[in-house]
Amino acid sequence: MSALSSLIACGTKLWLDSIDPDLVKSSRAEGATGATSNPVIVSDLIRTGRFDADIERLGKAGLSDHDLAWQLTDQLVREAQQVFLPVWEATRGNDGYVSFELDPLLEDPTANLPHAERVARYLELGKKWTAGHKNRMIKVPATPAGIEALEGLAAAGVTLNVTLIFTPRQYQAARDSVWRGAQKRANLDTFKSVYSIFVSRVDLYTEKHVSQLSPAAQGLVGIVNAQRLWQANQAFWADKKLPLQQEIIFASTGTKKPTDPVWKYVAALAGSDIQTNPPATNAAVAASGVTLTRQVDHLPPAEVLAEIDREVDLVKLEEVLMDEGIKKFAEPQKVLLKTIAEKRGALAG
Secondary structure (H helix, E strand, O other), rough: OOOHHHHOOOEEEEEEEOOOHHHHHHHOOOOOOOOEEHHHHHHHHHHHHOHHHHHHHHHHHHOOHHHHHHHHHHHHHHHHHHHHEEEEEOOOOOOEEEEEOOHHHHHOOOOOOOOOHHHHHHHHHHHHHHHOOOOOOEEEEOHHHHHHHHHHHHHOOOOOOEEEOOOHHHHHHHHHHHHHHHHHOOOOOOOOOEEEEEOHHHHHHHEEEHOOOOOOOEEEEEHHHHHHHHHHHHHOOOOOOOOOOOOOEEEEOOOOOOOOOOOHHHHHHHOOEEEEOOOHHHHHHHHHOOOOOOOOOOOHHHHHHHHHHHHHHHHHHHHHHHHHHHHHHHHHHHHHOOOOOOHHHHHHO
């Protein structure tokens, strides 16, 4: 059994962190059952030159760079949805989704949009980009405006992927907002939500800001945090008797330290819910030859957990990582718009 096959066999749904049409097809053949998109992925695809004809076609239709960016993103997500639609149909809506990220510039710190306007735009865009789609998830960040918009989006029938979650406070606020909205639906037959927990960025934070952690605890905080949020999610939904699973997505699963094995986070969180792994991480895991088993419910010893609880200030962690995360969230969209402008200029010249 291959490493990726063992990951899937032990209970993990494998989603690809890309909407590259070629990678989507090859990953589906390897057992992946969904995918996610973001502006970085779209920018990288444009630079390959493979979509020059699409850019020329959309440009001739008179689209602005902004509109062209969204039309091309929509096209790529639609194509990926077609690949995973049989999964969605076979699981009756429990799997087989492709995530479509709403405009990250709504959170651009330099734009300084009023909170109420951000909420209204999330509601407007979420309804717009989900209309007519069976297996599309709408990706909304766990910012104050994003969380406030979740209730209205869930009530409107939008399938949600809440992203940029680092702490229990964010998860609980997002989950409760989604659940309040879901209960306003006529029925819960198609209610599906997922919560993307960022893992490796937490360990980067503790190395820099919580350097007093012992070697036994340092490098495990991101994993422990994700495992605990997974446990909390399991407990919350256990008595709701819903047709579809409400799941955790383990995101940011690529290792950042050269000394860490490439499968560190993939292995530690194996066994349940969803991992959305970058193509390079999947390739490295596949090449590793390791056999992965269920570990998501295997926490470190009690003394390690106690040290983490004692030394890690989650309020400060959330403040720092959300500040960094929002910048990393908005900047790629600006890069995407610049990439499109440059590509259009090159094609015209």
